[in-house]
Amino acid sequence: MLNLKLKTKRLNLVSTSKELISAFLERKLTNYYDWFGDEKVNEFNSHGLFPQSQKELTDFFNRCENDKSLSSFMIIDKATNKHIGQCSLQRIDYINRSAEFAIVIGELDYHGKGIATECLQKLFEHGFLKLGLNRIWSGTSILNIGMQKVFEKCGFKQEGIYRQAQFLNGSLKDIICYALLRSEWDVHKVKEIENEK
Numbered sequence: 115m116l117n118l119k120l121k122t123k124r125l126n127l128v129s130t131s132k133e134l135i136s137a138f139l140e141r142k143l144t145n146y147y148d149w150f151g152d153e154k155v156n157e158f159n160s161h162g163l164f165p166q167s168q169k170e171l172t173d174f175f176n177r178c179e180n181d182k183s184l185s186s187f188m189i190i191d192k193a194t195n196k197h198i199g200q201c202s203l204q205r206i207d208y209i210n211r212s213a214e215f216a217i218v219i220g221e222l223d224y225h226g227k228g229i230a231t232e233c234l235q236k237l238f239e240h241g242f243l244k245l246g247l248n249r250i251w252s253g254t255s256i257l258n259i260g261m262q263k264v265f266e267k268c269g270f271k272q273e274g275i276y277r278q279a280q281f282l283n284g285s286l287k288d289i290i291c292y293a294l295l296r297s298e299w300d301v302h303k304v305k306e307i308e309n310e311k
């Protein structure tokens with residue numbers, strides 16, 4: 115398999131493969147298999163509800179390599195070469211030109227350092243300019259303030275609320291839905307450049 119490699123200032127986003135994760139494991143540069151069972155990392159999502167079987171993991175890695183509706187990346191910190199999380203464009207729909215964005219930063223000491231924002235900027239470029247997408251969407255728990263801030267910072271528009279859509283810690287919570295269109299991304303980028311001047 116040939117890996118895709120997208121670069122940002124601090125990160126390499128490398129397409130997910132079982133071989134690469136095994137190589138990182140051997141060199142003690144990833145805790146990948148621990149992240150999805152970690153209560154804190156999965157505070158606002160549905161990972162960690164059931165154990166993951168070997169077959170489910172194998173199916174996931176097969177999809178990463180063969181399924182064109184999924185573009186999954188390992189987030190690697192360039193400074194330490196550590197694998198710190200995963201991000202993806204998934205449910206890629208080439209007819210309606212849309213995809214869902216998802217991210218998990220598994221290493222808690224990398225939270226709050228702008229990593230999600232940096233990943234999203236790169237996946238916008240990949241999605242809009244390489245894959246020809248027109249719409250990137252996502253959703254998050256009403257309790258996930260960090261993720262909401264990331265979406266707003268990156269120019270996403272709130273589209274609505276799925277009411278009582280997520281059972282979390284004993285009660286049903288709302289999910290906030292966001293999306294960014296290609297035309298809005300262009301405007302957001304211009305504003306960012308102007309703010310940097």
Ligand SMILES: CC(C)(COP(=O)(O)OP(=O)(O)OC[C@H]1O[C@@H](n2cnc3c(N)ncnc32)[C@H](O)[C@@H]1OP(=O)(O)O)[C@@H](O)C(=O)NCCC(=O)NCCS
Binds near residue numbers: 227228263
């Ligand atoms: C949610 C998550 C992706 C955010 O990633 P991150 O790299 O920490 O986010 P950033 O550093 O880019 O944060 C962007 C802004 O949100 C703020 N922020 C991040 N986490 C926050 C939190 N828990 N509470 C309040 N604000 C938070 C940052 O301070 C930053 O604000 P600023 O630009 O004004 O300084 C990360 O915490 C994570 O992976 N969590 C576990 C998995 C998860 O929830 N995934 C999303 C499921 S929908």
